[in-house]
Amino acid sequence: MQGEDLGDTDPFRLFATTSEARSAMGEHSLTIVGVDILGPGPGFVILDGQVTSRFGEGSNGEIR
Numbered sequence: 001m002q003g004e005d006l007g008d009t010d011p012f013r014l015f016a017t018t019s020e021a022r023s024a025m026g027e028h029s030l031t032i033v034g035v036d037i038l039g040p041g042p043g044f045v046i047l048d049g050q051v052t053s054r055f056g057e058g059s060n061g062e063i064r
Contacts, residue, residue, distance in 0.1 A: 002043040006032070011046050027051060 001009065011030050016022040031047040 001046065002039065002041060004042050006044065014046065015048060 011032055012025060015028070015030070016025050027050055029049045029051045031049070033045045033047065034042065035045050036042045
């Protein structure tokens with residue numbers, strides 16, 4: 001995403017475009033990182049990870 005801030009953008013709405021996706025958002029962790037490498041100005045990268053207990057993983061956006 002380009003821009004200095006998210007403004008009115010809701011990152012969850014970018015991913016939850018269908019009813020199935022909306023119901024599964026509890027199984028995801030979104031991490032938004034500000035970057036200055038996307039082109040003519042600053043922006044954001046949105047990382048999506050699946051974090052359900054079915055996979056034995058916790059819910060966080062840490063970089064390890």
